[in-house]
Amino acid sequence: MSISSRTRRFVSDSSILSHLQTLIFISQRSNHTLAGNGKKSHLHHEAGFDPAALASSVDMRTWKAVNSRCFRIYNHMISRSSWTVLKILKHNGYDAYLVGGCVRDLILKRIPKDFDIITTADLKQIKKQFHRCHIVGRRFPICRVHIQGSVIEVSSFGTVARHDEGKQTVNFSQMPIGCNQKNFILWKNSLCRDFTINSLFYDPFVDTIYDYTNGIDDLISSKVRTVIPAKISFEEDCARILRGLRIAARLGLSFSKESELAIQDHLSSVKNLNQTRLMMEMNYMFSYGAAEPSLCLLRRFKLLDIILPFHAAYLVQESPDQSAQSSLMLMKLFSCMDKLLACDRPSGCFLWVALLSFHLALVNNPQKAIVIWAFSSALYHGNWRKAVNFARERAQLHVRFVPEISDVCGTMTDEELAQDVICLASQVRSSIGALTDADKMESLVRNYSSKLELAEDVICLGSQVRSSIGALTDADKTESVVENYPSASPDLGGASNLVFISKAVGQNVGELFRVLEQNLETYANERKSFEIDYGLLAMGNIKETRFMLGKVIMDAMSSGVFPKQQEVVIQEQQGVATENHHAPFSSSENQRRDVKRRTILPKIKNLEQQHDESEKEINGSTRVSILGKRKVVAGKRNGEFSELANFETRIEPENKDHPAELANLGEDVQEQQEVANEKINGSERVLELRKRASKLRKSKVVAKKIKDEVEELPNLFREVEQVNMGNIAELAKVEGHLKQGECQGSESNPEQKKVVERKSNCDQSNSNLKEQEVAGKEKSRKPLSNLFL
Structure with a gap:
């Protein structure tokens, strides 16, 4: 959900706890208190929790x-948007409150992840108040x-x-004496809430x-405590365990003794x-800027063995002492990710899944x-190309991450580097x-644990070095070693039945690395801006997540540099501009302003002064530089002329001593010239022939x-003769008619006129046919050899 930009004005107050204690003491004595001070009500019973029986024994003074x-809080x-929903519900006659974590965060001067609303209207009435509303x-x-x-x-x-x-619930007939309906x-x-600090209205x-479960007191004492007995609460909903760990990690709180024991009993x-x-609970842990402390709490309560068994085995092996685990690469990756995320700037789940796969x-x-x-x-x-240049610059730094980074670096060509990057991308996708x-x-965890056990055997059993090497290189021997050492297989905590990352999410994460498995030399998909677009990141945009992933890995690598070279890295992290546009670690606006004021602005002024001075020097020495260039060119030319003269003087005596050889050389040259001319003439003749x-x-x-x-002419002649014969017969008939007409002396007869016209047409057609016949015969007599000239 969106958070108002005005909530960004929050500032952390180091004295918030003492301030809260004073306020609580004042509020308990003010007119806003429902009742005076008194002992806390024993709401919880170890034997069970009965809400109906609780109504008669509740102490309203708390x-x-x-x-x-x-x-x-204002x-x-x-x-x-939340304020608009509250006003609409209130305007239509319903009571509406903010409830849960948003109230807790407002008290602690933190930015709420979202604003949850609860109202006296039922779900159908809520749906009628808004155009776009659906029940889920x-x-x-x-x-x-x-x-x-x-x-x-919005809940009801x-x-x-x-x-x-x-279950048996509390009804209005069991309302305590002196309690009104609203408070009841x-x-x-509030009794249905998970933790007391989340039950504030x-x-x-x-x-x-409104506080009915001493939630404000728990905030003051920095405790996470369940509303009802922890054992019963976690039995009702075991997801409250993960939610409690997330709250404690994000706010830096600790669990009450009762809650801590109940968590260990219900793992x-x-x-x-x-x-x-x-998956939803894990995403809330890792995507809102508290991934590293969440991972620490998961390990402390042994939940990591169930949820992420491989990474749990890695942490146990590399850092048996939990206090020293912050230097590990896995913790550095999550720490660098936390510095770029916050409750109002979360990421999608693809980012942290990709980091787990990469590690x-x-x-x-x-x-x-x-x-x-x-x-x-x-x-x-x-x-x-930019990646190669950046990598070669940073390769001079010594990064200390074991076992993720091999000791030997050596030199690599661009082709070898591209091949190794493609191989790494393929390995990440398979992970x-x-x-x-x-x-x-399950098989991956067992293989990793087997390798660790075998390594310990090699160290401890020096007399069996050769057999241990054989176990490392022979799969059958490895299986036998694992059978002989059952402790090598860790307690997976049911990990074989617990997979919370879906295959659809895995496919989308795989798309992040697919671009690196193709032809890297032609890979060019540069960004216009190197600022993080948190809107796209929260929606799981592949391109934005890929950019963010690269930044987190580079930041983690920079944090693993040896102390002697740490100063250079810190200067780059504080905002010194580089050609690679690598942004600083912290995304805090205040830090950026301080960095800009202390480091960037003085450097910009120095650069401007140097630029002005250089321009003056250039303007004053332009003529000198031009003359100097001309002098250099003239010197080169004089040197060439002197070399040419020396060459001529050296050649002349040799020519005088060998006149016969020169004459023969001239004849050879002349013969070669004639042969070349003949070849040229021959080639011209060939072109002409072609x-x-x-x-x-x-x-x-x-x-x-x-x-x-021509072959078609006889047929044409026959057709012409047939036409002529027809015309001749028709002409005879016409002449007969004409003679008959003359005998009758009726020249003015219309039929006679038609006959005359018909005769003239026949004569014209006959003459045309004769011309065509003559032309065809002449064409047939024309010799074909003339066509080839």
């Missing part, structure tokens, strides 16, 4: 209504309202989750925050989550540093299959056509 202005901090969700249905280019989730107080159906509805809904129309229940739900490929197939530089630079720049296929992941031959070929074609026409 309920709080705090003025939001005490926390410096309406302009709410996103525009089976387990807990809500309304998704499309308004002002954003999507706002009357909605009951499916896991609560059939809010309190009842904020009414922006009266500037009041295996995470395997019961379906693929879609697990998995490097662990199984370590690469040279220059190959990784070229690989990441090609993704970032979109141009192979994606291990994240989407349970069997591949032209005549082409004319003959053309004349033969013409002759063939004429011959065909």
Whole structure:
């Protein structure tokens, strides 16, 4: 959901906890408090949780209504679209509140990921208030309202989750004495929430925050505590375990002792989550700027062994002590990604899935540093030539990541570098299959663990070095070693049945690297701007994700440089402009301004001064430089002339000493000239003959056509004779009629006139036929040899 740009004005307050304590103490004594101070109500019972029985024993003195202005929360901090939905519901007679994590983040002066709304209207009534609204969700249905280019989730107080159906619930007849209907509805809904810090309600129309579960106190003490007993809460919905880890990682909170013990007891229940739900929770962990602390908490509570078993085995091997794991390449990759993301600037799931696949490929197939530089630079720049130049510059730096980067770098040609990058891209794409296929992941983890165990055997058992080498190179011996050492196969925690990344996501991630498997030398898909488009990134745009992936890998490689060379890298990270357009690590606007003010602006002024001075020097020395160039050219020419004179003087005595040889040389030259002239004349004759031959070929074609026409002449003559015979007979008839007409003396007769006209026409046609006959005979008598001249 969209976040208002006005929420960007938030600034972190280091004294927020002490400020909150003071405000709570004041609010409990103010008129906004529903009741005075008192002992906390024992809402939870270890034996079970009965909401109906709870209504009679609730202590309303712990309920709080705090003025939001005490926390410096104002309406302009709410996103525009959420504020519009709240006003529409309020205008139509329904109560509407902000609820959940957005209220918590507003109190902590953090930018909310989204703004969730709850109202007294039911789902059908909500749908009638908005033109574009539809109900989604089976387990807990809500309304998704499309308004002002954003999507706002609106839930109803009357909605009951499916896991609560059939259970005994609190009704108005069991409402505690002295409690009004409004507070009873809010309190009842707060019991359905997961954690106390997420059960706060904020009414922006009266500037009041309602707290019924001591959520504000838990914020002050930086604790994550479940609303109902943790054991029962995690049994109802095991996804709350992952959600609690995400909240603790993002806000830097710790778990209450009860919640921590319950998480350890219900780890295996995470395997019961379906693929879609697990993928959603993991994406919330890794895509909003808290991937590294989330990974640390997953490892601490041993959930990483279930969700990402290969990377869990990698962390155990490379960093048994969790306090030293921040220097590992996997943690550096996620840390660099976190620096570029935030709650209002998230990424799609393709980015972190690609990072996991990339790291998995490097662990199984370590690469040279220059190959990784070229690989990441090609993704970032979109141009192979720039990637090669960038990689060769950075290859001089010594990066310390083991086992991802091999020790020996050496020199490589451009062709070898391109081949290694293509091979790495293919290995990364094949690694994606291990994240989407349970069997591949299980075999991969077992093989990796077997290699580690075998390596330990080689170190510890020096007397069996040769047999250990054989086990490393022979598959059958490797299997026997694994059977002899069952501990080599780690507890996968049911990983063989748990795969949460779908194959569709894996295919899309594979498209990120497909461009590097083609002809790299012609790869050119440069960007117009090197600024991150977070809108496209959140939608999972392939091109934007590819660019972001290259930047994260380059930043992680830069962070692994040895301390002696760290100063150069830090200067580049602070905003020093380079030809490769590699942006600085931090995306904070304040840091960018400071970097620009301290580093870039002074350098720009120095460059401008140097430019002005150089222009003056150039203008003053233009004539001198021209004369100097002319002097150099004249010197070269004088040197050439002197060499030519020396050559002539050296040749003359030799010519005088050998007159006979010179004469013979002249005769040979003359003979060769005559032979060349004959060849030239012969070639001209050949060309002439070729032209005549082409004319003959053309004349033969013409002759063939004429011959065909001549062969058709007899038929034409016969047709002409037949026509003539017909005309002669007709002429005789006409003459007979004319004679008869003369005898009768009727010249004025119309029939006679027609006969006369007919006779004249016949005479004309007869003469034409005779001319044609004569022309045809003359044409037939004409010799064919004349056509070829």
